[in-house]
Amino acid sequence: STFVAGLEKLKKGEIEPYGVPLAGELPIDFKDIRIVGSYDVDRAKIGKKLSEVVSQYWCDVNSLSDDPVVSTGVHLGSVKNLPIEAEGLEDSMTLKEAIERLVDEWSKLDPDVIVNTCTTEAVKPFGNKEELLKAIENNDKGRVTAPQVYAYAGTLYAKKRGGAAFVNVIPTYIANDPAFVELAKGNNSCGFGDDGATGGTPFTADVLSHLAQRNRYVKDVAQFNIGGNMDFFALTDEGKNKSKEFTKSSIVKDILGYDAPHYIKPTGYLEPLGDKKFIAIHIEYTSFNGATDELMISGRINDSPALGGLLVDLVRLGKIALNRKEYGTVYPVNA
Amino acid sequence: STFVAGLEKLKKGEIEPYGVPLAGELPIDFKDIRIVGSYDVDRAKIGKKLSEVVSQYWCDVNSLSDDPVVSTGVHLGSVKNLPIEAEGLEDSMTLKEAIERLVDEWSKLDPDVIVNTCTTEAVKPFGNKEELLKAIENNDKGRVTAPQVYAYAGTLYAKKRGGAAFVNVIPTYIANDPAFVELAKGNNSCGFGDDGATGGTPFTADVLSHLAQRNRYVKDVAQFNIGGNMDFFALTDEGKNKSKEFTKSSIVKDILGYDAPHYIKPTGYLEPLGDKKFIAIHIEYTSFNGATDELMISGRINDSPALGGLLVDLVRLGKIALNRKEYGTVYPVNA
Amino acid sequence: STFVAGLEKLKKGEIEPYGVPLAGELPIDFKDIRIVGSYDVDRAKIGKKLSEVVSQYWCDVNSLSDDPVVSTGVHLGSVKNLPIEAEGLEDSMTLKEAIERLVDEWSKLDPDVIVNTCTTEAVKPFGNKEELLKAIENNDKGRVTAPQVYAYAGTLYAKKRGGAAFVNVIPTYIANDPAFVELAKGNNSCGFGDDGATGGTPFTADVLSHLAQRNRYVKDVAQFNIGGNMDFFALTDEGKNKSKEFTKSSIVKDILGYDAPHYIKPTGYLEPLGDKKFIAIHIEYTSFNGATDELMISGRINDSPALGGLLVDLVRLGKIALNRKEYGTVYPVNA
Amino acid sequence: STFVAGLEKLKKGEIEPYGVPLAGELPIDFKDIRIVGSYDVDRAKIGKKLSEVVSQYWCDVNSLSDDPVVSTGVHLGSVKNLPIEAEGLEDSMTLKEAIERLVDEWSKLDPDVIVNTCTTEAVKPFGNKEELLKAIENNDKGRVTAPQVYAYAGTLYAKKRGGAAFVNVIPTYIANDPAFVELAKGNNSCGFGDDGATGGTPFTADVLSHLAQRNRYVKDVAQFNIGGNMDFFALTDEGKNKSKEFTKSSIVKDILGYDAPHYIKPTGYLEPLGDKKFIAIHIEYTSFNGATDELMISGRINDSPALGGLLVDLVRLGKIALNRKEYGTVYPVNA
Structure with a gap:
């Protein structure tokens, strides 16, 4: 909803495009971004106007230039620990039927770019197209996850329509799963993938670059991360497996x-922190003549x-890639 | 002495070139750096072998490949608050005579590059060559400061010799003083100038770049700095004027x-911190949709x-500039 | 105005008494605190209802249970660098007349406790009563400062009325100036004095206690402090003298x-930080067997x-001291 | 070994008793602490003189006033993930025999106080004496852990000898296990128990006290902890269960x-940090009038x-409790 609220204010000129990395540098204007559909699995949101949902979180947004009704998505257990009442297409049909339904709906809405911002979850890559198709055919709801359903539906939609872009900003392994790269190529779709890292990691990366440029030898790096939003909540259950992937x-x-x-x-969940996570970074390095320096960085960052700012760029980049027919390509995303 | 100790260990292969930004990327090897002379104004060091002085600070350095005797420099009051017994050429002769003496000695030592690492102090630029020459002629010891004497002597030496480089790594305004730029051009000398900033400021600069790349709007930046070495001690007296220049x-x-x-x-002096200063940085910025993020950075950095690591590069760059006859040029230095 | 706004909400039961150290532990209820008068030297505030002034800063406060008109105080140059248009009683009369005017007005308002929260400024103690009286007699507006005028007027008021308490929460040397202790004793007034330290210092004090209890040897302590309110602004001019007093x-x-x-x-002024100052603390200590540990603390604290929370206690403690007739006593205040 | 090295230097007067909370406040002098025996399960240490082992870590300790040979202890899997070659009494005998052996050896060494500093591990309390005795009788090496073996052997030793104290400074649940309290009472032994918390937690506790005293309302507390010693290494395997206990x-x-x-x-293991762990604490609280303040604390603390400093007190307190015949008592320990 932050993306929708912020985009609306950008369109209305109420805010500056801070936090949008490529703000004025792309040939597509903010005003040209139109939201044609929205999906959710929270029963409290499905069926409402998007503006109704957004204004619950952002009291300064009363109306939307585009205001679709929120449709039913798929969850496949991704929300099993979250404090919402979940409803998904798969509750009343097979995976295959759900996917067909999505493709049908999308064909009517006719988006250029499909954005996936599902709650972070552990996804097992399929490796090749056949495995994925088989799991869907078998209606294997324990194997296929929500982002994979959307991504697969996206490729079918792209094929039917003659091209579409797919933006995936959660740390699952879709953009890097050969199964999807293969599917994207054959179906005229292009994907922006991998984690939309938004906080400590890109910052740590830049600090490491700073040290590398000065030829300092990094002895060790520790980075903690704790927040109170759904992404951190999702860690409480499956934390272990989850975080192992991260360390890779x-x-x-x-x-x-x-x-x-x-x-x-990502270290833990602490509800009162809300969407504004706390990060702590510790770095030790060797400087000239064997001296050891030390940096300790703390921060509060709105997730x-x-x-949201990144998405404003990604949907535009998706459209540009589409225009250029760069099908099958995978772009890394690192905010 | 850290420069000398570290360079010696580098030559002997005892340490890796960490903290030397351009370590292996320059056409001049560490082993080709030779120290032909050394100047000080601390009576406890003058007349001793350089190795004796260095081994007082670095017990792991017993001998030096080049081991000149420490000669008498000029201080001109720059050490008036420091806890050392000072002795300078100007105690027994005029400025002009002192400068002639330096040029004579240097002509015998025949260095390619002269390095100035005087304790930080407030220097008033001269603006043009004539003003500088007049102050020296008048023996105006209250107007001319030690780094200016060395820089001027350096240009005379360069003229006499047919070329020399001057590395100035203290935050005085020599490399940017038109008087010296003019002198450098006419005398076949090249200067590397401005502050050899080594701690918080280059790091803050890189953090700001990180934010700028992401188009975040920086609301405010605070950076503190406290240490226990002579450079911080020098702040205790003249702190005010000093730091005002810094904020420019x-x-x-x-x-x-x-x-x-x-x-x-630079905020203050705290003796037990020694050469390992404490820095604290606070930055607030606006992210997408008006959200405010906040970074708090602390660090301990060996000054x-x-x-020292920077100097290992600068003397080599000085020699390279000299070989290319890039006289009169001023290079900015920012570690 | 935070004190007034918070007190009002406390009385109305809109907020919990967080930040009021002795909240429910004193025999005087919040509701019994009545604000009978208010003084200012900002022309934009004088003559307005207090509620008008407060609601400019706190939009959630529309009315006040007690709503006096803001009267004209004295400034005596204390606001000379602040961005307000100042107006003081001394602009149109002598110090002596101004003091008489204050005592007259207070006699009508009849407060039990007088609170002084002037902007921090450097005050030179008088040492004895005679010096103070002489300076007032001579109308020496360059020697006497605003808090001293209020304090002296307070003792006269106390004498006339037969008892009053004076709460002084700025780091001037009134409560510790023998001149005022003497005056307080002879005039039935009691004073709460010294700095109402609200941020880093009491916290540092408690951290040091923590270390002392564990018999760790503190090697050094650095504490910085930067904010954007008037108290920090006042540092920009007279910073040097000012802060020297602090280090005592x-x-x-x-x-x-x-x-x-x-x-x-207190280190500096940075306008966008507003009333929420940034503090940075660094402490090194020796633990068992010569090991050195290190703490780095950062914080954002609303000044x-x-x-304000402290004042809610102090006015009640002032009234209690008054009831007990503890005249001439000086209480240290450390939040 | 830090305890031994530091104690030796204390006895010799080479260091001040920093980090020993009750340094000079107890009636027992450092010099009266004698080390009569030492146990380990690292094959590289067993059979060596204690001074040999200590001098490997502390090159400034060459000799010990008391220098017993390191005997074989029990490990019972507690070291299964640690990079040492383990050897325990239980490798060649039953639990019961191992316990008898320990009691025999101790009877010869005749210590007043037995100290247990096993590597942190998850221990399941027994609840009552019978369960414990049954597990030992059954030689259930999967149920009984090393600290429990030592503690039980300690009570037998105390009974045989007519009194002994047991100091347990790891976060297992011995001092609080009714089984051991019962045993201690009946056997003339007294225990000092629970975790010898040495880092972030006692500090966080004191910061929380600071806030509580000022009646500030704490909204949330996050505390991370990462180190490179064996205690942190032990987390890598059983981290999950382990840390859950901690959160209790x-x-x-x-x-x-x-x-x-x-x-x-405790969050993780990072080898290069060694024994000097990194801690990060974040605390948000509500001050007066609804304002939110925030503290971010980082630190490097030698574990x-x-x-070690704590132990110097605990062995003395153990002896004092023994002299007073305070059998069966459990003292909480919080450094």
Whole structure:
């Protein structure tokens, strides 16, 4: 909803485009972004006008230039620990039927770009197209996750329509799953993928670059992260597996050229922090003549606005890629 | 002494070149750096072998490949608050004579590059060559400061020798003083100038770049700095004038494109911190949809090694500039 | 105005008494605190109802149970650098006349407790009663400062009325000036004095107590402080003298029993921080077997509410001291 | 080994008793502490003189006033993830035999106080004496853990000897296990129990006290903790269960009187940090008039010296309790 609220204010000229990295640098104006549909699995939101939902969170937004009704999505257990009453298409039909339904609805709405911002969850890549198709055919609701359903429906939609872009801003392995890359190529769709990292990690990355440029030797990096929104709540249950995937993150080695010992993980859930997470970073490095320096960084960062600002760019980049027919391409996203 | 100790260990292969930004990227090897002379105004050091002085601070350095005797420099009151017994050439001769003496000695030592690392002090630029020459002629010891004497002697030496480089790593206004730029051009010398900033400021600069790249709007920046070495001690007396100059620092506007309100100053002296200063940085910025994020950064940074590593590059860059005959040029330095 | 706004909400039961240290522990209820008069030297506020002034800052406060008109106070140059148009009684009369006017007005308003929250400024103690009286007699507007005028008027008022309490929450030396202690005793007034420290210092004090209890040896303490309210603005001009007084602060020695090297000062002014100051604290200490530990503390603290909550206690303590006839006593205040 | 090294230096007068909370306040002098025996399960240490082991870690300790040979202890899997070659009495005998062996050895060494500093591990309390005895009788090496074996052996030793004290400074539930309280009472032993918390938690506790005294309302508390010693390494395997126990920690409610939302856990292992752990604490609270303040605390704290200093007190307190015949008593320990 932050994306919708902020976009609306941008269109109306009520706010400056702060937090939108490529603000005025793209050939597509904010005003040209139109929201043609919206999906949710929270029963309290389904069936309402999008403006009704948004104004619950943002009292300064009363109306929307585009105001679709919120449709029913799929959840496939992704919300099983969240404090909402969930409703998904799969409750009353097979996966295959749900996917067909989505493609039908999308064909009517006719979007250029489909955005997926499902709550973070652990996804097992399929590896190849066949495995994915088989799981859907078998209606294997325990194997296929919501982002994968949307991504697959997206490729079918792109094929039917002759092209579409798919923006995936959660840390699942869709853009990097060969199954989807393969599907995207064959179906005229382009994907923007990987995690829409919005907080500590890109900042840590830039601090590491700073040190690398000065040829300082990083001895160790620790990064903690705690918040009170649904993404952090989702960690409370499956924390362990989840975070293990995160540590595979290769930013340390990519930037420094060596794999400095590090601990970089979303750490916990603390409800009163809300959407404004707390991050703590500790870095030790060797300077000239063997001296050890030390940095300790703390911060409070609003999660949703960081992601919302990024989305304003990503939907525009998606449209541009589409115009250029860059099908099958995968773009890394790192805010 | 950190520069000398670290360089020696580098030559002997005892340490990695961490903290030397351009370590292996320059055509000049560490081993080709030779120290031909050394100047000081501390009576306890003058007349001793450089290795004796260095080993007082670094017990792991027993011998030096080059081991000149420490000669008498000029202080001109720059050390008046420091807890050392000072002795300078100017105690027994006029400024003009002292400068002639330096040029004579340097001509015998024949260095390519002269490095100035005097304790930080407030310097009033001369503006043009004539003013500087007049002050020296008048033996005006209250107007001319030590770094200016060395810089002027450096240009005379460069003229006599047919070329020399001058590295000035203290925040005085020599490299930017038209008087010296003029002198450098006419005398075949090249200067590397401005402050060898080694701690919080380059880091703040990189953090601001990080925010600028993401189009976040910086609301305010505060940066504190406290240490226990001579550079911080020098602040206790003349702190006020001193730090005012610092705030003129335009890094905020240069990087962001607008002059975000900021307070960036060396703050104080606290003896037990020694050479390892404490820095504290606070930054607030606006993200998407009007959200305010906040970063708080603390650190402990060794001052001398940061500067020492930089010097290893600067003397090599000085020699390279000299070889290319880039006289009169001024290079900005920002570690 | 935070004090007035918060007190009103407390009386109406709109907020909990958080930040009021002795909330329910005193025999006087919040509802029994009545505001009978208010003084200011800002032309934009004088003559308005207090509720008008308060509602400019606190939009959730529309009416006040007690709503006096703001009267003209004295400034005596204390606001010379502040961005307000100042007006004081001394503009049109002598100091003596101004003091008589205040005593007359107060006699009509009949307060039990007089609160002084002038902007922080450097005050030179008088040492004895005679010096103070002489300066007032001579109409020496350059020597006497606003808090001293109020304090002296307070003792005259107390004498006339047969008892009154005076609460002084700025870091001037009134409660500790023998001149005022003497006056207080002879005039049936009691004073609560010294700085109403609200932020870093009491916190640092408690951290030092923590370390002292564990018999750790504190090597050094640095504490910075930057804010955007009038109190920090006042530092920009007279910062130097000002902060020197602060360092006299003996909290380090009082708590630890030895004078650990420290730098504890309000550091600077940064307008966008507003009333919510940024503090940074660094402490190093020796633990068992010579190990060195290190703490780095950052914080954002609202200045006015910290003081406002304290005032709610102080006016009640003032009234209690008055009831007990504890004249001439000086109570230390440390929030 | 830090305890031994530091104690030796204390006895020799080489260091001040910093980090020993009750340094000179107890009737027992440091010099009266004698080390009569030492146990380990690291094959590299067993059979060596204690001084040999200590001098590997502390090169400034060459000799010990008391220098026993390191004997074989029990491990019972407590070291299964640690990078040492483990050897325990239970490798060659039953639990019952191992316990008898320990009691025999101790009877010869005749200590007043037995100290247990096993690596942190998850222990399931027995609840009553019978369960414990049954598990030992059954030689149930999967149920009984090392600290429980030592504690039980301690009670037998105390009975045989007519009194002994047991100091347990790891976060297992021995001092609070009714089984051991019962045993202690019947066997003339006294225990000092519970976690020898040495870092973030006692500090957080004192910060919370600071806030409680000022009647500020704590909204949330987050505390992270990462280190590179064996205690943190032990978290990598069993982290989940482990840390869950930790969160049961009731310090927040005990101090504040209400259960402010909190996340307080040892977070991870990062080898290069070694024994000097990094802690990060974030606290938000409500001040007067609804204002929210925020504290962010970072620190580097040496684990072993914090514990070592505490032990110097605990062994003395153990002896004092023994002299007073305070059998069966359990003392809480919180550094």
